Each structure stands twice: as C-alpha cells, then as structure tokens.
Amino acid sequence: MKTISCMKIDESLLESFGAEIKNYKPKEFIFRDGDSPLYYYQLKNGVVKINHYDENGKEFIHNILGENQSFGDSLLFTNKKYPINAITLSSSSVIKLPKNRFFELLQQHPDINRDLNNCFSQHLYYNLIMMQSLASPHPSVRIKGLMEYLKSFHSCDDAFSFHIKLTRQQIADLIGLRVETVIRTLKKMQEENLLKIENKQILY
DNA sequence: ACATTAACTGTTA
DNA sequence: TAACAGTTAATGT
16 A cells, blocks of 8 residues: 655765765664754664653664665754764664755755655654554553554555564663563553564564 | 563552 | 552563
C-alpha cells in the first residue's frame, strides 16, 4: 500500500556536489544536542539512533535508523540548533554534504526537492500518529503506535510480517516506559493476538 | 549483554 | 480496593 521512501539521494550525485563519506565506530556522536546543523546526513550503512536526555538524564530515543536513511534534514531549513543527538550504534559510514551545497543540489534537481517534501509529509503524518499514541496512558497503545510507526518505514504490511529489531530496553526508551512494563505489556498483546513473539523476536 | 520474574511501593481507575 | 506502572533486585538465557 505505502512505500515510504525515507529520503535517499543518489550517492554519486551527492559526491558530485562535494559530499564526503565519514566512518564512525559504534557509540560515536555524529552531532550533538546544541550543535548547529551544517550538513545533510545520509546513512550509507550501519545503525544510528536519534535521542535526547531529559532533565533527569533519562534517555528518550526518537528513532533508530538503518541504511540509506537521512537524518536531521528538517533542521537544515531552520536556524535552530539540534535539539537531539545522533549516535552510531554499530560501525557506520555516513555521507555528509555541506548545507549550502545541499541547497544548490535541491535547486538544480526539483524532482529531488519534491521527493524531499513528500518525505517530510510522510514523516509528519507518522509523527502525528506517534504523538497521539504517546499521549495515551496505556502502554499497549504506545507500543502499538510505535509498531505502526516502525512498520511504516518498511514496505510490507502483512500481519505479523514485520520483525521488530529492537531490544526491549530500546522499545521502552522510544516510548517512555520501563522495560518491565514493556515485557508485561508485550505478553498481554500476544495473548490478545496483536502481535507474535517467537523465541523473543517480536513479529508485528 | 539482554530478558524475565518476583516482591514491594505508590498511584489511579 | 483492585489493578497496574515504576523500582529494585535476583535469576535466567
């Protein structure tokens, strides 16, 4: 039904505008909360998490990204500083293109500009869904919202076809719950046939 | 390192 | 007041 293209720009095109590839070890910061957005970033391979820490130091994960996904794009269109961190979870290589060259690229490629708008719209839509479920006091609603959100990045939406590749702790940090609650709630949801668990793997 | 369980506390429906 | 999320801690995989 829906093919979400999270923004992916052709690598050689990016390079022709002066993009560079930077390699990161696991647990390195790509940018930090408070930095100024200066580059367009696209993940070539690896896994990156977007998070922030609340006033008590508790982590809140915004997203976990896989290859070919871009991140932090929307901040390039503001003069705000990043309110989030981007941290590698595995060894990763990232393509980075300076902001001004990125804008030139968009100007010369209206089709890509349009795709970017499309991508922003999709994100906005699923962010709304996420927000609505996060506002719920019921853990199962939050988990369900997260699953829908994650599944939206994947093309296939058959029942129980989507494998959630996150640890229980990561799920908890994405929706502001405790691991124990996530575990308890996942069990209930399994009983209610909302998802399947096969040797600890969550299928949605 | 991650998942689960149990026992307890405080909050809320 | 019964259910249920957070806390802590122990145990299992």
